[in-house]
Amino acid sequence: MEQENYKIKAVNLLRSRICDPKFIFINESPESNHSKLKFMISSSVTEACNNSILLLGPRGSGKNAVLELVIQDLLQEYPDSISVMRLNGLLHSDDISAFKEIARQLCMEHQLLFSKAASFDDNSQFMVAMLKECGLAHKTIIFVLDEFDLFAQGKQRLLYSLLDAMQSITSQAVVLGISCRLDADQLLEKRVRSRFSHRKLLFLPPSIEDSQKLLMHMLTLPIDPSFPQDYAVEFNRKVQNIIEDRGFLETLNKYLNVDSSVKHLLRFLFCAVSRMELQTGFLSRENFEIAFSSIQRQPKLECLRNCSILELQILVCMKRLEVKEQNLCNFNSVMKEYKSTLTSERYARHVCLRAFEHLIHRELICFTDNRGQSLSVEFRPVKLLISSAELHQGLRANNSCPPKLLNLMDREG
Amino acid sequence: MPVIAAKRTLRSHPSSPPRKSPRRCTAATPNSTPTMNRFGADENRADPEAVKPKWNPKDGEQLKRVKLALHLSTAPSSVVCREEEQNVVLEFCKGCVEHQKAGSLYICGCPGTGKSLSMEKVKDKLLNWAKEAGLPQPDVLSVNCTTFTNTSDIFTKILGLNQTQGKKVSATPLQQLQNMYSQKSSNKNMTLIVADELDYLITKDRGVLHDLFMLTTFPFSRCILIGVANAIDLADRFLPRLTSLNCKPIVVNFRAYSKDQILKILEERLNELPYTVFQQQAMELCARKVAAASGDMRNALCICGRAIEMLEAEIRESACNLNTSLEEISSSRQNLATAPDFMKKREFETVRTDHMARALSKTYRSPVVDTIQSLPHHQQIVLCSSMKHFRGAKKDTILGELYKSYVGVCKSCIIPPAGILEFSNMCRVLNDQGLIKLGQSREDKLRRVSPKVDEGDITFALQGVRFFHNCL
Numbered sequence: 001m002e003q004e005n006y007k008i009k010a011v012n013l014l015r016s017r018i019c020d021p022k023f024i025f026i027n028e029s030p031e032s033n034h035s036k037l038k039f040m041i042s043s044s045v046t047e048a049c050n051n052s053i054l055l056l057g058p059r060g061s062g063k064n065a066v067l068e069l070v071i072q073d074l075l076q077e078y079p080d081s082i083s084v085m086r087l088n089g090l091l092h093s094d095d096i097s098a099f100k101e102i103a104r105q106l107c108m109e110h111q112l113l114f115s116k117a118a119s120f121d122d123n124s125q126f127m128v129a130m131l132k133e134c135g136l137a138h139k140t141i142i143f144v145l146d147e148f149d150l151f152a153q154g155k156q157r158l159l160y161s162l163l164d165a166m167q168s169i170t171s172q173a174v175v176l177g178i179s180c181r182l183d184a185d186q187l188l189e190k191r192v193r194s195r196f197s198h199r200k201l202l203f204l205p206p207s208i209e210d211s212q213k214l215l216m217h218m219l220t221l222p223i224d225p226s227f228p229q230d231y232a233v234e235f236n237r238k239v240q241n242i243i244e245d246r247g248f249l250e251t252l253n254k255y256l257n258v259d260s261s262v263k264h265l266l267r268f269l270f271c272a273v274s275r276m277e278l279q280t281g282f283l284s285r286e287n288f289e290i291a292f293s294s295i296q297r298q299p300k301l302e303c304l305r306n307c308s309i310l311e312l313q314i315l316v317c318m319k320r321l322e323v324k325e326q327n328l329c330n331f332n333s334v335m336k337e338y339k340s341t342l343t344s345e346r347y348a349r350h351v352c353l354r355a356f357e358h359l360i361h362r363e364l365i366c367f368t369d370n371r372g373q374s375l376s377v378e379f380r381p382v383k384l385l386i387s388s389a390e391l392h393q394g395l396r397a398n399n400s401c402p403p404k405l406l407n408l409m410d411r412e413g
Numbered sequence: 414m415p416v417i418a419a420k421r422t423l424r425s426h427p428s429s430p431p432r433k434s435p436r437r438c439t440a441a442t443p444n445s446t447p448t449m450n451r452f453g454a455d456e457n458r459a460d461p462e463a464v465k466p467k468w469n470p471k472d473g474e475q476l477k478r479v480k481l482a483l484h485l486s487t488a489p490s491s492v493v494c495r496e497e498e499q500n501v502v503l504e505f506c507k508g509c510v511e512h513q514k515a516g517s518l519y520i521c522g523c524p525g526t527g528k529s530l531s532m533e534k535v536k537d538k539l540l541n542w543a544k545e546a547g548l549p550q551p552d553v554l555s556v557n558c559t560t561f562t563n564t565s566d567i568f569t570k571i572l573g574l575n576q577t578q579g580k581k582v583s584a585t586p587l588q589q590l591q592n593m594y595s596q597k598s599s600n601k602n603m604t605l606i607v608a609d610e611l612d613y614l615i616t617k618d619r620g621v622l623h624d625l626f627m628l629t630t631f632p633f634s635r636c637i638l639i640g641v642a643n644a645i646d647l648a649d650r651f652l653p654r655l656t657s658l659n660c661k662p663i664v665v666n667f668r669a670y671s672k673d674q675i676l677k678i679l680e681e682r683l684n685e686l687p688y689t690v691f692q693q694q695a696m697e698l699c700a701r702k703v704a705a706a707s708g709d710m711r712n713a714l715c716i717c718g719r720a721i722e723m724l725e726a727e728i729r730e731s732a733c734n735l736n737t738s739l740e741e742i743s744s745s746r747q748n749l750a751t752a753p754d755f756m757k758k759r760e761f762e763t764v765r766t767d768h769m770a771r772a773l774s775k776t777y778r779s780p781v782v783d784t785i786q787s788l789p790h791h792q793q794i795v796l797c798s799s800m801k802h803f804r805g806a807k808k809d810t811i812l813g814e815l816y817k818s819y820v821g822v823c824k825s826c827i828i829p830p831a832g833i834l835e836f837s838n839m840c841r842v843l844n845d846q847g848l849i850k851l852g853q854s855r856e857d858k859l860r861r862v863s864p865k866v867d868e869g870d871i872t873f874a875l876q877g878v879r880f881f882h883n884c885l
Contacts, residue, residue: 043722047477049484056780058846096562120562155613160559167485181847182780191610191643194524195485197715198776204787257790258835259842299834387833 006227007281010235014273017218018266021065024214033062033201038070040199044174045078045140050166052175052196054148056182057203060263063178064146066203071142083109083134084142089150095157099123102143106130124161131171141173148177152187159188163195205260208253214262215243215252218269219283231281238282248285251292271295300386303362304394310347310355312394312401315364316409317341318384319391328368331356331378341408353378468688468763470728476721479690482682483717488530493681494674495531501665502535503542506637510543510551510603515634517626517660519611519648520641522667525709528641531667532607539605551603551637558613564621567614571606571628571636587624594631604636611640612647619651626652630660638662669708675700678710679717695720695769702773712776719772720764727768781866784846785874791831792839797881798822799849799864800871809863812837812851826880 017023025034037053044051055063074082085105092098103123107114110130118126134141143162145151151159165171177184188196206214219239221232242248255268271291276283307315317337321329335352347355357377359365368381386394395401395409468475481487492499502518509516522528536553543550556570568586584592608614614621629638640647640662648655648662655661670678679696699720703713785796798819802810816836823830831839840862844851852861875881 047480049480050486058784058842121560121566124560155559157559160610164557164559171486180845182784183847191524194709194711198712199719200775200780202780202783204783205789207787258831258839259792260789390833 006231007278010221010227010281011273011276011278013221014219014276015270018270018273021062021069023218024262024266025062025066025069033203034066034069037066037201038073041070041074041142041174041176042077044172045074045081048135048138048140048172050171050173051199052163052166052177053199053201054177054179054184054196055201055203056179056184058205058261059180060259060261061203061205062262063203067144067176067178071144078140081139082142083139084144085109086144087146087151089145089147093150093153095154096120098151098158099127099161102127127161128165128171131165131173132168135170135172139172143173143175145175145177148179149181149184149187151177152184156189156192159192160195163192167195206262208256208260211252211256211260211265212243212249214265215269216240219243219273235282238284242283242285242288245285248288251288255292255295268292268295300364300390301394301397303364304386304391305397307359307364307394307398308355309400309402309405310352311359312398312405313338314352314355314359315384315386315391316395316405318365318382319388319409322384328381328383330381466688468686468690470721470724475688476725478686479683479721480718482686483714483721485711485714487682488533489678489681492527492531492534493678494670495527495667498665498667499531499535499538502531502639503538505663506535506539506605507542509637510539510548511546513603513635515629515631515636515638517629517638517662518640518665519662520639520665520667521643521645521647523643523669523708525707525711526667526669527710528667529609532609532639532641536605536607549602551605553605553607555607556609558608558610561613564614564616567608567621567625571604590628591631594628594634594636596633602635605639606636607639607641609641611642612644615651622651623655626655626660626662627658630658670704670710670713671708672697672700672704675704675708675710675713679713689763690721691717691764691769692766695764695766698766698769699773702777706777716769716772716776717764719775720768723768723771724764779870781848781870782874785848785866785871786877790880791835792843793875793878793881794822794826795819795836795839795843796848796866796871797875799862800868803864804868809861812840812860812862815840815862 033055037055040051040053043049055067057063071082071084075084083106085102087098087101092101099120100118100123103118103126104114106112106127115122131141162173162175166173166175181187185193185196185198185200216239220236221227223229223232223236227235256265268288268291271294272283272287275287275290304312304315314334317334318329320341321333321337331353334356335349338352360367360377360382364386365382365384368383392409395406468479470476498520502520505516505518520528520532532555536555540550540553554571556567558564558567561567565585565587568590572586572589608625611622614625616622626638626640628634628636644650645664645666648664652661676696679691679700683690696717699713699716703709703716706712785793788796795815798821799815801822802815802818816833819836820830830836837860840849840851843849848866850863850865852863854860
């Protein structure tokens with residue numbers, strides 16, 4: 001019984017690590033983005049100056065996670081001197097709701113009464129007044145603008161008011177914009193861009209060596225009394241062997257060559273750790289291979305695998321028409337091809353029409369134009385949406401595909 | 414816990430009185446300009462070494478005062494390099510106040526050229542002049558047009574200055590103002606209206622802006638209107654009827670700062686400190702770069718602040734190296750005599766040109782090349798395929814065609830291509846970062862693709878990778 005307990009505990013520990021940004025992104029090197037960001041914000045707090053910073057990087061590279069870690073550290077160091085206001089461009093993209101949200105968070109932070117009936121002018125003047133009061137009290141307000149490029153649409157009143165208030169002597173604030181667009185500062189209007197301080201922190205995906213170090217960091221168990229000593233040592237030795245295996249490295253490179261962001265790697269680890277054998281209690285290479293196969297899916301191939309024989313025949317006929325330089329076709333031309341190709345075991349026309357409509361619903365084929373809605377399905381032009389290679393693989397993967405159809409496809413290919 | 418700076422005390426009571434540099438003559442003939450510049454440069458080079466010691470970057474107090482002098486929010490006591498423009502506006506306002514007549518003025522210029530700061534100074538000077546001359550003090554209204562939800566709110570604000578006249582509830586604020594200015598009233602005070610960011614009042618019919626400037630043409634109008642915006646031709650483009658009605662505003666243009674002006678403003682701010690912070694060449698480099706790029710004074714101040722941070726980071730690194738070398742010294746005592754010289758040499762540094770060059774490159778360099786170099790391998794192949802695809806007359810294509818080109822590049826390099834789903838996911842990631850542009854379509858394959866990054870950037874970023882030698 002205790003045997004099963006510590007194995008389950010090992011799986012839970014690894015899974016909780018994968019979901020914990022603190023375990024992933026804490027990096028005390030002076031060159032890391034964590035240290036740079038912490039230095040910038042703490043300089044603004046201790047030296048009572050205003051600052052505006054842009055965090056740029058692709059999705060999944062840890063921008064928000066690193067910022068939350070830095071804010072937690074600063075709230076521990078300066079508990080009475082920092083207020084954090086969080087806005088999201090998806091939720092507060094128009095200026096009225098953004099100012100209202102700032103007023104609501106300011107009221108909650110300082111135990112004031114928030115009025116829902118306050119107008120745009122009241123909320124913006126309240127924000128400027130609160131910035132002055134906090135500046136006189138030596139308190140820094142940190143504005144976190146997630147999805148910063150969505151705030152840059154429209155007249156940019158929020159950005160202008162924030163950055164203009166930061167130019168005054170009494171206010172004390174840091175504006176942090178988070179965006180995945182590299183040209184986020186080019187979207188700003190010229191007077192907002194002039195007031196922005198053009199500080200950018202670039203979050204780049206890790207290299208292959210850093211990803212392997214992160215793997216080792218994530219998957220090794222601690223040598224402490226929570227796990228039996230020989231089990232932890234054996235576990236770490238097996239993990240080391242897996243990571244140094246050439247086949248595993250090829251799989252990892254294949255996986256990271258498509259997307260090397262940290263979140264993509266963590267999804268891979270989560271799938272692998274979730275399939276760990278609880279009988280042996282160890283990770284194996286098969287866990288990672290199965291995780292790689294399950295993540296690397298082809299939904300159109302799976303869609304083809306579930307097609308009926310008649311639907312496959314219709315797709316093959318459309319592919320034959322495509323090979324004959326007919327890019328557009330409709331149901332009638334497909335039926336003509338169907339009759340000339342398959343001389344036996346033919347279905348009735350209305351049954352073929354039902355199969356044709358089923359293919360349209362599955363979006364393996366689609367109408368080429370949205371006009372002509374009044375036309376019957378039989379006369380509207382359609383287009384095949386899968387490539388020849390995909391159709392070929394789909395026919396081979398289908399268990400109930402007759403060999404004659406496969407030969408027909410091979411002859412055309 | 415580190416002590417937070419006492420912001421209010423530092424700003425309201427500077428410990429040393431401000432010291433002004435000798436003001437150079439701005440009205441110089443073209444022939445004498447090189448001589449004057451050479452003489453000024455010689456004076457500036459000799460003066461700090463003779464009079465001021467170098468600063469100590471490790472002193473926290475000195476560091477705070479330097480950063481305070483360079484911060485945007487520190488308004489200088491006198492606005493340097495804008496005396497001519499201020500005098501034009503001040504004389505215009507004086508004439509209006511003296512003769513009790515209305516007038517309008519339009520001030521234009523790029524962001525960061527000191528328009529709003531100069532208007533603050535003009536207001537103060539006008540009020541002081543009216544007090545000394547014994548004339549009635551004008552009422553002053555400063556509005557920022559970005560704060561209006563409705564563009565007509567500016568009339569409510571102007572009306573709010575004359576609260577005793579606002580008895581008629583039925584009329585709109587504009588009508589009340591027009592009625593008030595159409596008849597003689599007992600109030601003799603002039604009203605100075607400074608409307609900042611004036612182009613936020615532009616509507617489709619341009620009615621608000623037109624009515625605002627027309628207020629100055631009423632027979633008993635007492636307002637002096639100053640509009641501030643960025644566009645030079647705003648009055649011509651949006652108010653063409655004012656020309657025919659003979660009430661076009663006078664235009665004052667704030668040109669972008671030149672290299673000499675930026676240098677002068679920086680020296681003016683730093684001369685209030687009793688020590689030397691920057692090398693002269695470093696300040697010259699900053700002034701030349703910013704004047705060539707935008708002429709924006711905010712940029713120059715931010716870059717100087719970042720150069721100081723470069724020096725701070727270098728001092729922190731040298732402190733770590735010093736600790737390491739001290740550990741080595743304790744193990745071998747041969748280098749003991751050189752340690753004090755090493756420490757003495759490192760102290761009292763000024764900001765040099767290499768610090769300034771790094772700060773400038775951080776501000777002006779685009780992050781595109783770094784991002785392309787750090788993309789995963791297949792995303793780099795996608796960018797390379799799109800570059801080859803769009804080389805020529807093509808402007809955009811659909812995703813299916815780009816996928817064929819991508820498969821071709823993969824086959825020529827003998828690597829297995831990703832599937833169509835992964836390919837479209839990669840294109841979405843590149844679109845999110847702004848490297849390519851994806852259109853909207855119901856079906857993935859039919860989305861339109863167009864490039865957003867220059868071909869030279871992609872070539873420059875990928876030329877170091879041996880894999881792409883044949884493709885580029």
